[in-house]
């Protein structure tokens with residue numbers, strides 16, 4: 001019998017690496033309940049029908065954090081399969097434009113430097129995002 005992975009849900013996610021003028025990045029801690037609860041992440045969420053990934057990122061950041069950003073260069077796209085979920089994370093650099101970030105849909109938010117990222121636990125898929133950031137060649 002041929003095994004297929006097609007029964008695993010697949011989420012298409014837009015993700016922002018949001019920079020401020022102090023060269024810090026905004027990270028948020030997922031709510032304790034649910035998948036990957038309590039882990040830190042770069043803010044973002046599921047794409048909606050008819051949206052571009054840039055529109056998705058801008059909307060998710062407004063909904064989750066109440067701030068306005070300018071979505072910039074593409075950093076990396078990661079396809080990762082967890083035990084019961086496949087995610088495609090399309091990550092863009094972004095610039096913070098206006099508003100003070102609020103923890104609307106998460107537990108906590110922090111501005112951190114690239115060096116400080118090591119002090120936080122992220123989902124498995126994020127290793128590659130952080131490695132791409134450290135390579136630094138696409139930073140905006």
Ligand SMILES: Nc1nc2c([nH]c(=O)n2[C@H]2C[C@H](O)[C@@H](COP(=O)(O)OP(=O)(O)OP(=O)(O)O)O2)c(=O)[nH]1
Nearest residue numbers: 013015035036041042043044045046087123125126
């Ligand atoms: N936003 C974001 N999601 C990430 C990162 N790394 C990572 O594995 N993910 C995963 C966790 C989630 O399964 C998915 C993001 O989905 P989401 O936060 O919009 O949705 P969710 O599953 O929490 O909520 P639901 O609406 O499906 O109930 O991508 C990351 O750095 N940022």
Ligand SMILES: [Mg+2]
Nearest residue numbers: 043044045046
């Ligand atoms: Mg989200």
